[in-house]
Amino acid sequence: MAYTRETQKLIYWLFASYANFRIGADPDAKLNEYDLYIAKKELKRLYIKASGYKADSKSLETYLTVLADNTDAETFKILSKAYIKSMQDFAINNDDFSLCLSLLSQEKANKFVDFLFDFMIEHNIPIRKEIAELYDETQKNKYIFSLLLHKKCCVCGKPITGPHHIDRVGTQGYKNDTGLDKRLSPLCPYHHAEIETGNYTNEEFKEKYPSFDYMLCDEKQIEILKDVYPHHFQAFEEGKNGI
Structure with a gap:
């Protein structure tokens, strides 16, 4: 399609x-x-x-082979896919x-x-x-994860040192944090401090900064982010923390 x-x-x-x-x-x-x-x-x-x-280095030849060998009721569907693939492979x-x-x-x-x-x-x-607003609206989690991965603030684009935890990690800090039950937001030190010291609600902060957002990561994403932020998610163990 x-x-x-x-x-x-x-x-x-x-x-x-x-x-x-x-x-x-x-x-x-x-x-x-x-x-x-x-x-x-x-x-x-x-x-x-x-x-x-x-x-396929011989994509057009492959298409001609399919054309010759398929004559059943699914021929049109098969040939359409083969034609599209051959055209793209030729270009690639x-x-x-x-x-x-x-x-x-x-x-x-x-x-x-x-x-x-x-x-x-x-x-x-x-x-x-x-463009950023459109992508944020339609594929928010992918956008926020990409910012977390590349350590960019969702408000200003400046470098971040660690993700902001929307949900508090508690008195034990990151020792008991798997990352799987805590929503994360990519915020630089300035905006990280602003949301925490200003006592903003998430809704109030987003009203002030429309690009502000957050996500709940899955196990595969935390596994990747643990390498990016080595001092975070200390309780995460690959294959043992799925929820």
């Missing part, structure tokens, strides 16, 4: 943000077609490398792939969007405000 035009629009907004970053322009600046083309090529090439996907072999709505599934488009957001956050690339 083809992915949505809204997701396609989001992808091209992210392309534009990266293109403007490359030339030192504001995220909302107007682009020429060449700069946008180069940005698209670079990000697609990086995604292909990061995904580890190995394209040349460090590219199509973003045409009919040639990319929603699942694959979402994975590409996740990669683009992680790349932008990791490399401190400014993006248009409405």
